[in-house]
Amino acid sequence: MTQELRRTLGTGDAVVIGLGAMIGAGVFAAPGPAARAAGTGLFLGLGIAAAVAYCNAIASARLAARYPASGGTYVYGRERLGEFWGYLAGWSFVVGKTSSCAAMALTVGAYAWPEQAHAVAVGAVVALTAVNYGGVQKSAWLTRVIVAVVLAVLATVVVVCLTSGNADAGRLDTGVSEGAGGVLQAAGLLFFAFAGYARIATLGEEVRDPARTIPRAIPLALGIALVVYGGSPRRNDLPRSRG
Numbered sequence: 001m002t003q004e005l006r007r008t009l010g011t012g013d014a015v016v017i018g019l020g021a022m023i024g025a026g027v028f029a030a031p032g033p034a035a036r037a038a039g040t041g042l043f044l045g046l047g048i049a050a051a052v053a054y055c056n057a058i059a060s061a062r063l064a065a066r067y068p069a070s071g072g073t074y075v076y077g078r079e080r081l082g083e084f085w086g087y088l089a090g091w092s093f094v095v096g097k098t099s100s101c102a103a104m105a106l107t108v109g110a111y112a113w114p115e116q117a118h119a120v121a122v123g124a125v126v127a128l129t130a131v132n133y134g135g136v137q138k139s140a141w142l143t144r145v146i147v148a149v150v151l152a153v154l155a156t157v158v159v160v161c162l163t164s165g166n167a168d169a170g171r172l173d174t175g176v177s178e179g180a181g182g183v184l185q186a187a188g189l190l191f192f193a194f195a196g197y198a199r200i201a202t203l204g205e206e207v208r209d210p211a212r213t214i215p216r217a218i219p220l221a222l223g224i225a226l227v228v229y230g231g232s233p234r235r236n237d238l239p240r241s242r243g
Helices: 013-022 031-066 073-081 083-112 114-135 135-165 179-200 210-231
Strands: none
Touching: 013 135, 013 179, 013 210, 031 073, 031 179, 031 210, 073 083, 083 114, 083 179, 114 135, 135 179, 135 210
16 A cells, blocks of 8 residues: 655745755856856856746646646656656656766765765765655755755855956856857756756645645746856866866
8 A cells, every 4th residue: 555645845845945956066067067168148048948947847837736646757647648658757757867966966076075076976875865765854954954055155156256356247248159059058058957846846745735836836946046047156167076
């Protein structure tokens, strides 16, 4: 007999979990490569990524409201297209999120201890798996802490940059210097960073009133992430692992 999950999360919890998936380590990894690809067309790439993410997010929100069960993509594919397509969608989701997990864990390692990036990445995955195993409430609490720390760090960097005397609004340019290909490449990289909103859709059996909570939480989380990515500093490169 399948055990039902407890509906303990509200809209704020769902938004925080979505933000944790979008602006945790991703904000330190995606903007740099995207800026190198698009040049001064970076904000155009950001706009394209946000528009695609918004369309996808709204579709996910409506599906989550219609099928408020844990499983996300698997459930939607199964209910709308049949068992095979649900199975295929579910495994595609798992493979994609496993790749995202590896990329974000290596980002943590590259920043925290470049010489031992792989070891730190494995440790981070093990630690977060243990927290998630302890229940969604513990996961939501830790996510709040991570999001708060990331936003505080970004705010500090922005303030320091603006008060350093070297900030120049004339450097902002929305023209395209690297061509359409570079802008589309940047959009793809930034969409990868936005894609964490799908984490909210998998909470169908863990949020209160999912038909109302999830459609609210997904656009809110996406909008906040867009503001953060639009104002975050660009890093030219990540520290490279020597291991």
